[in-house]
Amino acid sequence: MVLAIDSATGLIADVRQVLSPHFDARPAGAVPELLVIHGISLPPGEFGGPWIDRLFTGTLPWEAHPYFMEIKGLCASAHALIRRDGQIVQYVPFGERAWHAGKSQYGGRSACNDFSIGVELEGTDDTPYTDAQYEQLIALTVALLAAYPSISEDAIVGHSDIAPGRKTDPGPSFDWSRYRTQLATMRQ
């Protein structure tokens, strides 16, 4: 799998685009310097369905599930999602600021949304992510590192790393060693 990102538009070629209104401009001069990996499922532990798209596009029917009522009013997005079957969905162009990290800190800097790209994996902290997800995440990472040389291979973290005590995703179920080893192999 080879993915192409147009750095002028910030879009991945030939993937499903569901453009979200939940974004704004990065601060003047800010470029992507960090890749943040997340895990999400809606409702938690359930896979498939339209709910992640609906949350990120601001059209989640809060009354449709008790968990949705718990997050009622949440205005969030990520740049992209990788579903259980490996399908990639893009919500926000990479040059724009998606709303994925919240209160966060990396290398002494706060507000990580300003200078990061957020990629969600559909999953939970304790369900192994799928082979298709690793394959696509690695392909996407290779494409992102090529399109945005301002991101170094060391600057790839989990949401839990930049918001410890507040966020746990992508969780122990994400195999960092597998991801980093395969990524290094792909980039040789």
Ligand SMILES: [Zn+2]
């Ligand atoms: Zn997260």
